[in-house]
Amino acid sequence: MAKITIAEFHELSAQRLPFSDLLGLELQSIDETGIWMRARYNDNFLRPGGTVAGPVMMGLADAAVYALVLSRIGPVELAVTTSLNINFLRKPRAGDVLARATPLKFGKRLVVADVVLYSAGDNDNVDTDNPVAHATATYSIPPA
Amino acid sequence: MAKITIAEFHELSAQRLPFSDLLGLELQSIDETGIWMRARYNDNFLRPGGTVAGPVMMGLADAAVYALVLSRIGPVELAVTTSLNINFLRKPRAGDVLARATPLKFGKRLVVADVVLYSAGDNDNVDTDNPVAHATATYSIPPA
Amino acid sequence: MAKITIAEFHELSAQRLPFSDLLGLELQSIDETGIWMRARYNDNFLRPGGTVAGPVMMGLADAAVYALVLSRIGPVELAVTTSLNINFLRKPRAGDVLARATPLKFGKRLVVADVVLYSAGDNDNVDTDNPVAHATATYSIPPA
Amino acid sequence: MAKITIAEFHELSAQRLPFSDLLGLELQSIDETGIWMRARYNDNFLRPGGTVAGPVMMGLADAAVYALVLSRIGPVELAVTTSLNINFLRKPRAGDVLARATPLKFGKRLVVADVVLYSAGDNDNVDTDNPVAHATATYSIPPA
Numbered sequence: 001m002a003k004i005t006i007a008e009f010h011e012l013s014a015q016r017l018p019f020s021d022l023l024g025l026e027l028q029s030i031d032e033t034g035i036w037m038r039a040r041y042n043d044n045f046l047r048p049g050g051t052v053a054g055p056v057m058m059g060l061a062d063a064a065v066y067a068l069v070l071s072r073i074g075p076v077e078l079a080v081t082t083s084l085n086i087n088f089l090r091k092p093r094a095g096d097v098l099a100r101a102t103p104l105k106f107g108k109r110l111v112v113a114d115v116v117l118y119s120a121g122d123n124d125n126v127d128t129d130n131p132v133a134h135a136t137a138t139y140s141i142p143p144a
Numbered sequence: 145m146a147k148i149t150i151a152e153f154h155e156l157s158a159q160r161l162p163f164s165d166l167l168g169l170e171l172q173s174i175d176e177t178g179i180w181m182r183a184r185y186n187d188n189f190l191r192p193g194g195t196v197a198g199p200v201m202m203g204l205a206d207a208a209v210y211a212l213v214l215s216r217i218g219p220v221e222l223a224v225t226t227s228l229n230i231n232f233l234r235k236p237r238a239g240d241v242l243a244r245a246t247p248l249k250f251g252k253r254l255v256v257a258d259v260v261l262y263s264a265g266d267n268d269n270v271d272t273d274n275p276v277a278h279a280t281a282t283y284s285i286p287p288a
Numbered sequence: 289m290a291k292i293t294i295a296e297f298h299e300l301s302a303q304r305l306p307f308s309d310l311l312g313l314e315l316q317s318i319d320e321t322g323i324w325m326r327a328r329y330n331d332n333f334l335r336p337g338g339t340v341a342g343p344v345m346m347g348l349a350d351a352a353v354y355a356l357v358l359s360r361i362g363p364v365e366l367a368v369t370t371s372l373n374i375n376f377l378r379k380p381r382a383g384d385v386l387a388r389a390t391p392l393k394f395g396k397r398l399v400v401a402d403v404v405l406y407s408a409g410d411n412d413n414v415d416t417d418n419p420v421a422h423a424t425a426t427y428s429i430p431p432a
Numbered sequence: 433m434a435k436i437t438i439a440e441f442h443e444l445s446a447q448r449l450p451f452s453d454l455l456g457l458e459l460q461s462i463d464e465t466g467i468w469m470r471a472r473y474n475d476n477f478l479r480p481g482g483t484v485a486g487p488v489m490m491g492l493a494d495a496a497v498y499a500l501v502l503s504r505i506g507p508v509e510l511a512v513t514t515s516l517n518i519n520f521l522r523k524p525r526a527g528d529v530l531a532r533a534t535p536l537k538f539g540k541r542l543v544v545a546d547v548v549l550y551s552a553g554d555n556d557n558v559d560t561d562n563p564v565a566h567a568t569a570t571y572s573i574p575p576a
Contacts, residue, residue: 231536
């Protein structure tokens with residue numbers, strides 16, 4: 001069972017991570033293999049080319065891993081990103097972006113996670129063959 | 145001589161990159177070896193631990209390379225990030241963050257740049273021995 | 289259908305990539321979604337801790353993407369790696385290492401691929417829940 | 433003062449890291465800000481295009497950081513790479529490759545280092561404006 005609920009994550013974000021609001025972040029679901037998170041589109045996302053700015057996708061990827069970590073260890077606010085690598089693959093459309101985060105390794109001190117980002121299609125369909133970006137991120141977990 | 149002025153970059157950002165405003169981005173200087181950019185602190189930067197959220201630093205690093213690229217090729221809006229790798233090194237203080245971007249390779253189609261991020265100290269002093277993050281980013285330049 | 293056979297890849301490697309021999313590289317299979325490659329263990333792989341040296345895994349990951357690329361475009365020798373990011377996740381055992389490479393994006397000029405590395409277990413079983421490393425690599429394809 | 437001498441590093445490599453011999457690795461110098469390491473050319477380095485294979489450069493970058501770490505903490509064999517990111521910038525010539533490794537952060541548990549790779553020119557001149565590759569690597573140091 002998840003160590004944090006979606007509501008609890010949103011409350012923590014609202015109180016302690018103001019930036020997540022600018023990114024329109026919404027934790028969508030927590031399951032046994034990972035989490036889904038959405039960046040709900042607003043006009044601040046736009047960049048030339050009619051597409052979504054890179055920092056929005058980087059912020060979404062980072063937050064998705066934070067939610068993944070907290071879903072397994074509870075509300076340990078001081079878990080921090082130590083590194084992030086992202087490849088931008090395709091031009092996202094000017095709309096919501098969805099992220100799927102899954103762990104590659106979940107150690108006591110370090111978590112390495114894989115994140116795939118998709119443009120949300122009609123009815124929130126996701127074209128899994130055509131992700132818009134792919135990231136890996138490492139989080140450091142403070143000693144209990 | 146730079147192919148874009150600081151004022152022109154700010155005008156382009158204001159009109160076309162709304163996200164840069166949320167990050168408080170200010171291009172500080174353009175010189176022969178690179179550029180300096182600042183993320184001027186606002187309360188949206190905060191994350192637990194009394195420090196600056198990772199997405200702020202990623203957005204600053206990405207924008208610093210964008211400014212570096214445009215300073216050398218002019219206002220080519222459609223230059224896009226293809227990849228970014230960042231290591232978070234030290235906890236930045238809750239304040240302005242400064243970025244120094246320099247090219248590792250400036251090709252016709254691909255630019256690879258090095259970015260070092262610092263907490264702005266008193267009087268904007270920068271402790272060059274203790275960067276808060278280091279990034280490398282690749283930009284793709286569209287055919288002329 | 290693959291644009292290069294396993295035998296052709298091995299012939300190209302033997303003649304043109306002497307380093308692949310030091311790594312004991314063997315292309316195992318090519319299918320519609322990717323390729324499998326093996327680094328067959330020899331005593332040069334060892335590092336302190338009774339495990340496999342990092343450069344062996346990096347070389348395997350890189351070669352796996354090269355084989356993936358050639359399986360789809362044919363024997364274009366001058367396809368070159370432009371970047372590679374690797375996370376070492378678990379200590380591999382002193383034995384063969386297997387790599388699964390799949391494309392994240394297969395463009396005309398750039399290919400981005402995902403590579404997962406596993407220790408080969410008894411009977412070549414692979415513990416898919418416990419990869420030893422994960423890499424992403426970008427290849428540049430020369431104009432035809 | 434360095435916690436390991438060049439001779440001690442070579443002895444450790446010869447006995448415990450057979451792969452370093454295939455790469456022709458030679459620790460050149462240790463100073464207060466970093467180390468220089470060479471990969472002495474042999475015909476196994478070649479790849480199509482008359483240049484040096486990527487795995488040679490990745491192995492050199494990794495070993496350079498290992499030497500940097502040991503120069504500051506002594507012969508702690510079990511220090512291990514946790515991640516490495518490399519950008520290939522220019523085609524190296526078929527000859528020796530030199531690496532300069534310097535720390536970005538030297539913590540008790542984690543070291544993040546910057547590595548710049550150059551083709552060795554005539555008389556070992558290094559064209560510092562035109563590196564052939566750039567890497568960042570993270571090492572994990574076991575508790576004492």
